[in-house]
Amino acid sequence: xxxKILSSILLLCALPAAWGQDSFRAAVAVxxxxxxxxxxxxxxxxAGNIVRTFPLQAPLTALALWNDTLAALDTTGAAFLTISPSxxxxxxxxxxxxxxxxxxxxxxxxxxxxxxxxxxLHTRDGRQWTILDFNALYKGFYPEMAFCAVAxxxxxxxxxxxxxxxxxxxxxxAGGTVWSERSLDYSEGGALRMLEAVPVSLSYDALRDxxxxxxxxxxxxxxxxxxxxxxxxxxxxxxxxxxxxLGFDTLLLGSDGWRLLEKP
Numbered sequence: 001x002x003x004k005i006l007s008s009i010l011l012l013c014a015l016p017a018a019w020g021q022d023s024f025r026a027a028v029a030v031x032x033x034x035x036x037x038x039x040x041x042x043x044x045x046x047a048g049n050i051v052r053t054f055p056l057q058a059p060l061t062a063l064a065l066w067n068d069t070l071a072a073l074d075t076t077g078a079a080f081l082t083i084s085p086s087x088x089x090x091x092x093x094x095x096x097x098x099x100x101x102x103x104x105x106x107x108x109x110x111x112x113x114x115x116x117x118x119x120x121l122h123t124r125d126g127r128q129w130t131i132l133d134f135n136a137l138y139k140g141f142y143p144e145m146a147f148c149a150v151a152x153x154x155x156x157x158x159x160x161x162x163x164x165x166x167x168x169x170x171x172x173x174a175g176g177t178v179w180s181e182r183s184l185d186y187s188e189g190g191a192l193r194m195l196e197a198v199p200v201s202l203s204y205d206a207l208r209d210x211x212x213x214x215x216x217x218x219x220x221x222x223x224x225x226x227x228x229x230x231x232x233x234x235x236x237x238x239x240x241x242x243x244x245x246l247g248f249d250t251l252l253l254g255s256d257g258w259r260l261l262e263k264p
Contacts, residue, residue, distance in 0.1 A: 022050070022257040026063035026201075028070070029246040036242075036253065037063050037072065041087035048251050048261035054087040066106035071126075073113075077101040080113070080126060095129050097121055099146075103201065107152035112176075114147035114159050122157075122176055132176065134159075142181060145169065151211055153204035158182065158211050158223070160199040168199050170213060170223070184213070184221060186230040195221055195232070203243040205250075214240035218254065235260070 024036035027044075033051070034044040037060040042053045060083075062073035072081045077100035082090045095101065099117025106112070113121040118135035135144045143163030150159045159179075160170040170182040184195040197215035204211050211223040218235040220243065237254035244251040252260045 022259075023255065024253050024257075024259070025059075025061045025241050026072075027242050027244045027251060027253060028063055028065040029244050029251075030065070034244055034246065034251055035063070035070070035085065037087075041083070043085075044251070046246060046249070048259055056083075056087045057089055062102070062104045064104040064106040064111065066104075066111045067109060071104055071106065071111055073101050073104060077115070080104075082126070091126075093126055095121060096131060097129070102148045103150045105150045105152045105157070105202070105204075107157065107204075110152070112150050112152050112157055114150045114161070116146045116148065116161075118145045118147060118161075120147070120150070120159055120176065120179075130176075134171075134179065138179070142171070142179075143167065143169065145171075149199050149202040149213070151202035151204040153206055154209050158202055158204075160202055160213055162198060166198070168195050168197070168215070170199070170202075182223060183227045183230070186221060186232045188232060193232075195219070200239055201242060203245070205243075205245045207245065207248060212243050214243055 024038040027034050027036035033046045036042045039059045040053050040056055043051045045051050058074045060072045060074055064071045070083045072083050079092045079094045081092050097115050097119050099115030099119055101113050102116055104113050109124050111123050120132045121129045123129045145161050147159050147161035156172055158172045162168055171179040172182045173179045185192055197217045197219040199215050201214045213221040216239045218237045220233045222231045237258040239255040242253040248264045250262045
């Protein structure tokens, strides 16, 4: 069983893109490297090299390390799964959510999830879920959202997705009850710009104490505690799926099997 987390968890939702044998959609950091999932499960070393692979019963789109358990979602988003480090399905639990489960994030003993119907869920035991209907609660105040990403850490949880007009948006909360919109603007070439790429996933980096929003067009938007200090990076890939910190290093996963280990 996995023993020690060296970094926070990254979880992500699926995009309608072609699957490939090494097109991993989600990953977590463990004491000696990474576990990544997509059409199969892979153990990667600390340099991002594939050490061993295992078959999966079905492709997985989200992964979180929660209470020494690998929590996951498959492409249907109909249930919350737990799997072994070798990809064996251990349990499958349905949730009371109305929408499709799109992303997972773990913060200590709490597991968070979001749906494409604008629901934000959390649980401590994997059976009893507290559900917040964001669209009903904030009707007329915030746009109606379809969420696809969630990350938690540093005493906060952040969710992201798109509104009906496909405009990206993100919201942050200290406890999951009251939510505030997080600005997605950034400075580039001396001009203030707004994020236009579509959100794919969120990551929290505990060492840097900041969130990262991964998007289509290879866009990564860094979201530090200062909402006026956002910054945007671009990578040579159609979509970024996962950002997984391991100490000061970071594993990035993208479409078509793209993989990069960044060092500071």
